[in-house]
Amino acid sequence: ILNVEQSPQSLHVQEGDSTNFTCSFPSSNFYALHWYRWETAKSPEALFVMTLNGDEKKKGRISATLNTKEGYSYLYIKGSQPEDSATYLCAPFSGGYNKLIFGAGTRLAVHP
């Protein structure tokens, strides 16, 4: 099965810190990479969908980059706020599997 790894598993930062985490995936049969944010007691919410090597997407203080040749994506949060506390999930869509394969997520806690 497609191996999707997210690191770190969890992260604790102080309010105002900038942070980033990684999603690694096999680069073969790649179609798209999805990022979701999952806050406690809420539903996972889509953040970004990226398809092209070198893609960069931004939403407020959150941005993401994509390297399809080496099979990784970075998610950056600039000036973290407590409301950014959530689990961030990445999910590549592989043509070999024709479905999203979710990583286990990075759990971010931002402390005031």
Add this chain to the structure above:
Amino acid sequence: SQTIHQWPATLVQPVGSPLSLECTVEGTSNPNLYWYRQAAGRGLQLLFYSVGIGQISSEVPQNLSASRPQDRQFILSSKKLLLSDSGFYLCAWSVNSGTTFGTETQYFGPGTRLLVL
């Protein structure tokens, strides 16, 4: 606007009992529907997906089944629950909007936490 409902929110069931989880979507037609499970410490695992009424594709489970009796209704069932069925179950929907293959966003429901004792 589209909304997705799941119920119940929480369920505690004994081993060997039956299961029925329901998911309904409002505000869209002919959605693709999905059932996912998250076991403790694991990523979301796709269990079933459906592209239309009566069309179900099974990904993994042996003792779980899914049905789609109506366009916007998706049901997850089991005749006899196992301890390993405990987890968080999420229903999701997407539509084929003519975008690049694999880029359709999935929209998730609030989930059902199932504890099998």
